[in-house]
Amino acid sequence: MLLLLPVAAFANGLTTHVTISQDALPSLPEGDLAELLRDPELWFYLQNGTQFPDGGYAMGEAYSETAHWEPFQDLYFDWIKATYAGNYSSIEARQHIAYLFGLSSHGMGDQVFDSLYMQRAYVYDAASDWDNTSMDQATDVAIGAATGGQQTLEPYVPTDVFVPLMAEAGVTVDAETLEDGQFLTAVAITFGREAGSRPDQQELYRAQFPWAYDHMMDEGVDGAPYWESMVVARYWQVRWALLHDETSAFEPVMFTFPQDGDYAHPTDATSPESRVTVFFSRGLVADLLQPDFFEVHDAAGNEIALNEPWVFYGVSSHAVHLSPVEDWPADTDFTVTIHAGVPFIDGTTSLVESTFSFSTKPEPAAGNPEAPECGCASAGSPWSRLAFGAAAVFVVGRCRRPGRGLAGSPPAKAARLAARLPIAAEIR
Numbered sequence: 001m002l003l004l005l006p007v008a009a010f011a012n013g014l015t016t017h018v019t020i021s022q023d024a025l026p027s028l029p030e031g032d033l034a035e036l037l038r039d040p041e042l043w044f045y046l047q048n049g050t051q052f053p054d055g056g057y058a059m060g061e062a063y064s065e066t067a068h069w070e071p072f073q074d075l076y077f078d079w080i081k082a083t084y085a086g087n088y089s090s091i092e093a094r095q096h097i098a099y100l101f102g103l104s105s106h107g108m109g110d111q112v113f114d115s116l117y118m119q120r121a122y123v124y125d126a127a128s129d130w131d132n133t134s135m136d137q138a139t140d141v142a143i144g145a146a147t148g149g150q151q152t153l154e155p156y157v158p159t160d161v162f163v164p165l166m167a168e169a170g171v172t173v174d175a176e177t178l179e180d181g182q183f184l185t186a187v188a189i190t191f192g193r194e195a196g197s198r199p200d201q202q203e204l205y206r207a208q209f210p211w212a213y214d215h216m217m218d219e220g221v222d223g224a225p226y227w228e229s230m231v232v233a234r235y236w237q238v239r240w241a242l243l244h245d246e247t248s249a250f251e252p253v254m255f256t257f258p259q260d261g262d263y264a265h266p267t268d269a270t271s272p273e274s275r276v277t278v279f280f281s282r283g284l285v286a287d288l289l290q291p292d293f294f295e296v297h298d299a300a301g302n303e304i305a306l307n308e309p310w311v312f313y314g315v316s317s318h319a320v321h322l323s324p325v326e327d328w329p330a331d332t333d334f335t336v337t338i339h340a341g342v343p344f345i346d347g348t349t350s351l352v353e354s355t356f357s358f359s360t361k362p363e364p365a366a367g368n369p370e371a372p373e374c375g376c377a378s379a380g381s382p383w384s385r386l387a388f389g390a391a392a393v394f395v396v397g398r399c400r401r402p403g404r405g406l407a408g409s410p411p412a413k414a415a416r417l418a419a420r421l422p423i424a425a426e427i428r
């Protein structure tokens, strides 16, 4: 039965996407946004919205790609703002916001995963058959195996809203097609759960992409689902602020890899591990992004020569990779500066400069007073300015303190689930 389902045609990981939405919830600061997205009554909409963007791929429908990106999501966003006139207390408004934030989670998750994790998998799973097998599907089985997978929900699309909005975005699609696509996403959820529960399927998919399969629960890998959920939580806060016209409530730079104060950054310029990746709060106008927006200096003030910035995925992307022309000098502290004027697709430009630091020095030993305090922004770090309201500073560092003590936080989950994994030894 399982293998008769048309899931082989998918090139995605919907169990992973839904798990990321779920795991982002504990990272939200307490407040209206957390209250809305954690509302059990709205999970149906958040999960369906998280699934929606991949539904058309298997049918060759253009709406899928469109649904991943901020220009379409902004149309839905604008429709919500106009329809509810800034009053989001009705159940319908809350349902639409949950669905929209599902789309946001999916699109941002893909950007984080593809720019960081998949780039590593290309190197570490270079021997895999990338043309005929799907890393997204294999890694979805890994997440299904590690977490038990997700519930298959009744498929739902707000078709009366999406059909005209897709037309506005230049995509002709009817309601029935959107519903068919959403049904296929539900099939993919069933697949991730069922295949993930079967040792033969685990082995099959693990063999296809051994590194990618084995590191999905590894917080030590940039772009792994744990980090996707962290970026998604931050992105949700940006979107929520915009929904309330609080444009000064977030900074142009939303997240970075490495993070401010990180040590032991790899030096090898040829490795994806040495990249410095900046996630912006808004989609970028890639064509207008000048190389001189970005500078890296060492502690003595010497500027480090960088390759042309790589706007990952180009148009509307949030992610920019920076890489040094030569290896990063060893045992050195660096400051990354992102100048004001970065152009975003909503017609705005960033008004403030952003900076953060990283180091190729080894991590100070535990107990060393130089060691950064776990999970806290040091005073004056760029992240301490990233407050979304007074209670909202949440910062994740290399010393990975488990998130807010909730049972579902990823580190706790990783530990709890380790015994169920065929790759338990790999779990940190």
Ligand SMILES: [Zn+2]
Residues within 6 Å of the ligand: 012, 053, 054, 068, 106, 110
């Ligand atoms: Zn996708």
